[in-house]
Amino acid sequence: MPDQKRIKFEIATPERVVLKEEIAQVTVPTVEGEITILPKHSPLVSVLKPGVLELKKMDGSIEIISVSGGFVEVLLNKIIILADTAERAEEIDMERAEEARKRAEESLKNLRSIDSVEFANLSAMLEKELARTRSAKKWRSLKGE
Numbered sequence: 001m002p003d004q005k006r007i008k009f010e011i012a013t014p015e016r017v018v019l020k021e022e023i024a025q026v027t028v029p030t031v032e033g034e035i036t037i038l039p040k041h042s043p044l045v046s047v048l049k050p051g052v053l054e055l056k057k058m059d060g061s062i063e064i065i066s067v068s069g070g071f072v073e074v075l076l077n078k079i080i081i082l083a084d085t086a087e088r089a090e091e092i093d094m095e096r097a098e099e100a101r102k103r104a105e106e107s108l109k110n111l112r113s114i115d116s117v118e119f120a121n122l123s124a125m126l127e128k129e130l131a132r133t134r135s136a137k138k139w140r141s142l143k144g145e
């Protein structure tokens with residue numbers, strides 16, 4: 001019989017498995033709002049928006065992961081996230097993320113003729129970089145840096 005206080009968790013991108021382990025809970029940014037998933041959560045499938053995943057591990061420590069979108073599937077004590085991109089907060093270079101965010105903001109400001117496709121691409125890039133920056137800042141504050 002599976003441990004009713006643990007959730008099997010896996011997050012993967014097209015390039016790699018980012019994390020696969022048992023956790024106590026996870027908070028995910030969905031298009032409907034942020035949700036926290038605990039053991040015995042009702043099954044669901046939802047679309048992720050760019051943002052910060054916060055995982056509580058079995059030892060009580062917190063893991064922060066930045067995602068740029070994707071899907072989350074919740075089964076009985078199992079969570080699978082298929083993300084467009086995902087980075088563990090400790091892997092994020094804060095300076096590069098800030099520079100990329102500023103470039104995306106500048107590009108949005110400098111659009112002369114608004115092409116809806118280009119605008120959508122730049123907006124998505126900006127959301128991704130904001131999520132990366134928030135993840136890195138949150139992780140650093142948890143670590144006391």
